[in-house]
Amino acid sequence: MSYDVIMPALGMAQETGRVVAWLRTVGEPITEGDPLFEVETDKAVMEVPAPAAGFLSAVTVDADEEAAVGAVIARIVETVDEVEHAARLADADAQSQAPAPDPIPASRDAEPDPSLSTPDSKSEIEAETPTEPWTTPDTQTPVAGARVLASPKARRLAHDRGLDLAMLRAQGVPEPIHAEDLEKAVTGQMSVLSARADATALDALLANAAPDTDQARLFAAFAAGAWRSVFAAEEPAILIRWPDGATDQIGRDQAVCVLVDLTSTHLTGYTPGTGGTTMTVARDGAALVLKLTCNEATLPFAAAVAFLDEMVARLEDPVRQLM
Amino acid sequence: MTREIALSRAINEAMHEEMHRDPTVIVMGEDVAETGHPFKFFDGLSNEFGTQRVIDTPISEPGFTGLAVGAAMTGMRPVVDLMFGDFIYLVMDQLCNQAAKTHFMSGGKLKVPLTINTNLGATRRSAAQHSQSIHTLLAHIPGLKVVLPSSAYEAKGLMKTAIRDDNPVVVFHDKLMYSEKGPVPEDDYLIPFGQANVLREGKDITFVGTSSMVSVCMEAAQRLETNGISAEVIDPRTLVPLDESTIVGSVKKTSRAIVVDEGHRNFGVTAEIASRIAEKAFYHLDAPVGRLGAMDVPVPFSPALEDLTVPTTEQVCDLAAKLCRKEVSGVV
Amino acid sequence: MGKARKPESKKNNSEDYLRMYRQMMRIRVFEDLANRLYLEAKMPGLTHMYSGEEAVAVGICEALNSEDKITSTHRGHGHCVAKGAEFKRMFCELLGKAEGYCRGKGGSMHIADQDNGNLGANAIVGGSTGIATGAALSAKLLKKDYVTVCFFGDGATAQGLLYEAMNMAALWKLPVIYACENNGYSQYTTTAEIAAGSMTARAEAFGIEAHKVDGQDVLAVNELASRLVERARKGQGPFFIELETYRYHGHHVGDINRGYYRSKDEEEYWKTERDPITNFAKWLTTQGVASDSDLAQINAEIRDEAKASVDYALAAPYPPAEEVDAHVFAGVDHVLPYLSGATQ
Numbered sequence: 001m002s003y004d005v006i007m008p009a010l011g012m013a014q015e016t017g018r019v020v021a022w023l024r025t026v027g028e029p030i031t032e033g034d035p036l037f038e039v040e041t042d043k044a045v046m047e048v049p050a051p052a053a054g055f056l057s058a059v060t061v062d063a064d065e066e067a068a069v070g071a072v073i074a075r076i077v078e079t080v081d082e083v084e085h086a087a088r089l090a091d092a093d094a095q096s097q098a099p100a101p102d103p104i105p106a107s108r109d110a111e112p113d114p115s116l117s118t119p120d121s122k123s124e125i126e127a128e129t130p131t132e133p134w135t136t137p138d139t140q141t142p143v144a145g146a147r148v149l150a151s152p153k154a155r156r157l158a159h160d161r162g163l164d165l166a167m168l169r170a171q172g173v174p175e176p177i178h179a180e181d182l183e184k185a186v187t188g189q190m191s192v193l194s195a196r197a198d199a200t201a202l203d204a205l206l207a208n209a210a211p212d213t214d215q216a217r218l219f220a221a222f223a224a225g226a227w228r229s230v231f232a233a234e235e236p237a238i239l240i241r242w243p244d245g246a247t248d249q250i251g252r253d254q255a256v257c258v259l260v261d262l263t264s265t266h267l268t269g270y271t272p273g274t275g276g277t278t279m280t281v282a283r284d285g286a287a288l289v290l291k292l293t294c295n296e297a298t299l300p301f302a303a304a305v306a307f308l309d310e311m312v313a314r315l316e317d318p319v320r321q322l323m
Numbered sequence: 324m325t326r327e328i329a330l331s332r333a334i335n336e337a338m339h340e341e342m343h344r345d346p347t348v349i350v351m352g353e354d355v356a357e358t359g360h361p362f363k364f365f366d367g368l369s370n371e372f373g374t375q376r377v378i379d380t381p382i383s384e385p386g387f388t389g390l391a392v393g394a395a396m397t398g399m400r401p402v403v404d405l406m407f408g409d410f411i412y413l414v415m416d417q418l419c420n421q422a423a424k425t426h427f428m429s430g431g432k433l434k435v436p437l438t439i440n441t442n443l444g445a446t447r448r449s450a451a452q453h454s455q456s457i458h459t460l461l462a463h464i465p466g467l468k469v470v471l472p473s474s475a476y477e478a479k480g481l482m483k484t485a486i487r488d489d490n491p492v493v494v495f496h497d498k499l500m501y502s503e504k505g506p507v508p509e510d511d512y513l514i515p516f517g518q519a520n521v522l523r524e525g526k527d528i529t530f531v532g533t534s535s536m537v538s539v540c541m542e543a544a545q546r547l548e549t550n551g552i553s554a555e556v557i558d559p560r561t562l563v564p565l566d567e568s569t570i571v572g573s574v575k576k577t578s579r580a581i582v583v584d585e586g587h588r589n590f591g592v593t594a595e596i597a598s599r600i601a602e603k604a605f606y607h608l609d610a611p612v613g614r615l616g617a618m619d620v621p622v623p624f625s626p627a628l629e630d631l632t633v634p635t636t637e638q639v640c641d642l643a644a645k646l647c648r649k650e651v652s653g654v655v
Numbered sequence: 656m657g658k659a660r661k662p663e664s665k666k667n668n669s670e671d672y673l674r675m676y677r678q679m680m681r682i683r684v685f686e687d688l689a690n691r692l693y694l695e696a697k698m699p700g701l702t703h704m705y706s707g708e709e710a711v712a713v714g715i716c717e718a719l720n721s722e723d724k725i726t727s728t729h730r731g732h733g734h735c736v737a738k739g740a741e742f743k744r745m746f747c748e749l750l751g752k753a754e755g756y757c758r759g760k761g762g763s764m765h766i767a768d769q770d771n772g773n774l775g776a777n778a779i780v781g782g783s784t785g786i787a788t789g790a791a792l793s794a795k796l797l798k799k800d801y802v803t804v805c806f807f808g809d810g811a812t813a814q815g816l817l818y819e820a821m822n823m824a825a826l827w828k829l830p831v832i833y834a835c836e837n838n839g840y841s842q843y844t845t846t847a848e849i850a851a852g853s854m855t856a857r858a859e860a861f862g863i864e865a866h867k868v869d870g871q872d873v874l875a876v877n878e879l880a881s882r883l884v885e886r887a888r889k890g891q892g893p894f895f896i897e898l899e900t901y902r903y904h905g906h907h908v909g910d911i912n913r914g915y916y917r918s919k920d921e922e923e924y925w926k927t928e929r930d931p932i933t934n935f936a937k938w939l940t941t942q943g944v945a946s947d948s949d950l951a952q953i954n955a956e957i958r959d960e961a962k963a964s965v966d967y968a969l970a971a972p973y974p975p976a977e978e979v980d981a982h983v984f985a986g987v988d989h990v991l992p993y994l995s996g997a998t999q
Contacts, residue, residue, distance in 0.1 A: 008909075375796060386823060398797055425775070430757035430761065
């Protein structure tokens with residue numbers, strides 16, 4: 001019969017203990033309750049009494065060594081013949097240095113036991129959480145204004161209806177955009193103005209331009225110039241939309257108009273579903289065909305006419321743009 | 324038959340009916356017997372049921388609440404009266420460490436069918452230790468049910484349900500409503516816990532109001548109607564349990580919400596309900612969830628100051644107009 | 656638990672005496688094994704040993720029947736055993752297992768055993784003084800003849816709730832007995848440092864009849880308790896008893912180096928001169944109630960039962976995860992959906 005001497009759990013949140021000193025030597029007779037060893041925990045040193053009478057044996061954790069709480073660090077045997085000295089303990093060593101047997105589920109800092117996981121009812125976030133975020137894809141986000149501010153409901157409705165919130169912002173809808181604004185945008189009175197421009201002068205200019213000149217950017221610059229001149233705006237921003245869906249913006253502020261360059265396609269025009277202030281530029285032989293779609297509320301008729309007319313004038317006489 | 328009676332009378336009727344119905348129902352508290360309570364809702368009980376069942380206690384809130392917990396564990400259904408809700412601080416150990424945890428810690432073996440009858444509400448010029456609305460503290464504690472009647476009708480039906488419940492239930496009446504009259508049926512009726520009351524249907528915004536804030540919300544809804552804002556008004560009736568689906572369903576319909584409660588705004592009832600709305604109706608929200616609660620200061624004595632600390636109809640209208648992005652005339 | 660019995664006829668009561676011995680020994684053995692479980696890190700949390708105070712719990716509980724109620728303390732295993740609890744379910748509770756008295760939800764400090772009248776241990780010092788007094792109020796109002804014993808330590812005499820409860824018990828003549836286990840230490844502080852005046856005088860101030868008794872003498876405790884219990888049953892209560900006793904271990908199991916607040920000599924004196932079990936064993940043998948070998952046989956039986964119970968509890972299953980939100984409200988299977996208004 002032998003008794004295990006274990007590293008005791010003394011503190012409230014103790015995982016290991018350090019043996020400060022053995023107060024008895026291996027083979028020495030022991031009375032139950034005798035101070036057997038000193039252990040350091042939580043910065044306090046305590047004497048641990050012997051759990052049974054007999055002879056100290058099989059000490060596997062020496063002074064100054066640590067052991068896990070609950071680990072066997074020695075034995076007390078009934079007769080002196082049973083005493084095992086450390087030298088004979090090669091096999092027992094591994095076993096006794098092992099962590100505490102059958103650990104109870106620890107209160108913290110432990111790997112959670114999957115069998116103890118709590119029912120999944122703590123926070124049922126709204127069931128219809130979309131699998132894709134509502135945010136506009138990065139390629140369509142204007143450089144200047146990062147994320148469009150909109151209420152969660154407006155964002156959901158825009159997504160459901162395939163509306164682009166950035167376009168709404170570009171058309172002048174103030175942020176944050178609410179559900180009501182979407183209704184207005186879709187059902188509001190839209191005007192479409194058309195114009196033709198003789199492209200001879202512009203073509204001549206482009207023929208001499210650097211080969212990597214982006215025509216859409218050029219048109220956007222013309223549109224910004226026209227807007228500046230008509231409305232005396234300082235640095236109007238224009239959102240550029242290419243036929244492949246890519247967008248970019250010139251100017252830092254909120255875009256006042258979306259410019260769509262269709263000259264590389266067979267299209268002659270496009271009216272956006274969002275109803276934003278949008279100008280399309282298409283090619284018709286030696287001429288450019290322009291279309292301006294806008295909301296009467298944000299761009300009244302006379303202003304729209306002046307803006308489009310100034311744009312045509314600039315395209316036909318690019319020198320105006322340079323002035 | 325339904326007649327108009329004061330809220331304190333409605334409590335009195337609930338007590339009479341339940342004490343008749345169940346001989347284990349007793350009342351304990353300060354001056355509940357001969358005096359019938361300073362707010363008079365226990366009037367006549369001691370004459371009818373005797374001072375063995377209507378027990379005047381010493382001014383020992385922790386002591387008599389503790390006794391009630393023990394009595395509840397051993398066969399009685401005590402109704403403990405805490406004359407002012409502020410005294411809850413005195414009985415926190417008995418309510419939160421003992422009553423709330425006994426059923427759980429005993430693995431379901433022991434029950435504590437205990438009702439605490441107390442109050443909330445400021446503007447009675449009673450200063451900081453007799454004016455608090457601290458129901459949210461108890462709603463935070465697992466194992467306690469929290470009930471907030473908003474009218475005489477609600478008070479009777481909810482009190483009776485509380486007394487028959489096998490768990491600790493804390494009922495907070497607004498002390499300013501004790502004399503407020505309302506239609507109350509004479510017969511025996513119960514109002515179940517966890518079922519909100521939709522007092523008014525609307526389509527633009529949802530008001531969730533508790534206790535006396537229900538009538539503040541109703542008044543605001545009526546005023547807003549003339550300004551073209553249609554407000555739905557919901558009284559949750561109980562905080563624990565909370566009828567989340569009625570609230571969330573309403574907000575999904577209206578896309579806007581204001582939560583009004585007389586507890587402090589900080590970490591309070593309005594915060595909890597607003598967060599549940601945000602969690603479960605987020606993609607239906609067209610405006611931030613509004614919250615109106617008692618100002619985060621101790622309740623001042625001076626009427627000039629005290630009135631500033633409580634949510635008002637004007638504040639509800641103002642905030643509603645802002646959230647609905649409408650001009651509201653003749654309101655502020 | 657014993658029936659009412661006349662203490663003077665010793666020879667006829669040998670069965671009662673042996674049961675008292677057995678119950679004290681059961682507590683001692685239970686605590687030894689619980690201590691070992693804790694030190695071997697097989698037991699979660701922490702625990703407080705009753706060893707040394709056995710004559711208090713046994714002397715009093717042997718004067719009670721199973722209808723009588725007790726409330727207990729953080730140092731409560733002794734009361735629980737003395738009031739009739741079984742080892743298996745107690746060890747299961749200590750280890751947080753499903754078959755524990757509280758399905759593992761209470762643990763060492765909250766064992767309740769309603770069937771035997773144990774309304775539960777309480778981890779708030781003095782926290783159950785209201786509950787015990789309330790149970791006595793129920794007895795009076797429901798005209799039941801059970802008596803409630805409120806166990807608490809000397810530390811609880813510093814809590815105001817005790818005096819509020821005693822005031823009402825005295826006013827309303829409730830059948831409750833306040834059993835103050837004065838083991839000399841209030842956690843890690845000597846009682847002399849925290850208690851002014853006399854404890855019995857505090858009860859007497861309310862007009863409560865108060866007694867002081869040697870808590871290491873099970874016969875003296877039992878004789879006094881039997882008398883007071885019967886008087887309380889007749890409506891002559893409440894009563895207060897101060898029982899002088901001693902805890903062999905520290906405040907809790909980890910409190911093993913306590914030289915700074917009490918001497919080894921003092922502990923040695925109580926263990927060798929005042930041990931309630933050794934002294935009662937001596938009395939039993941000199942009175943011819945039992946022989947040394949009879950007692951050794953009892954001890955061996957208890958150890959075997961305890962050992963088997965520990966093994967059983969170690970192997971027993973934990974409660975299933977779905978019980979985590981059960982038992983919050985009576986009548987509600989799972990509280991989490993309930994809190995959001997789901998009807999059960």
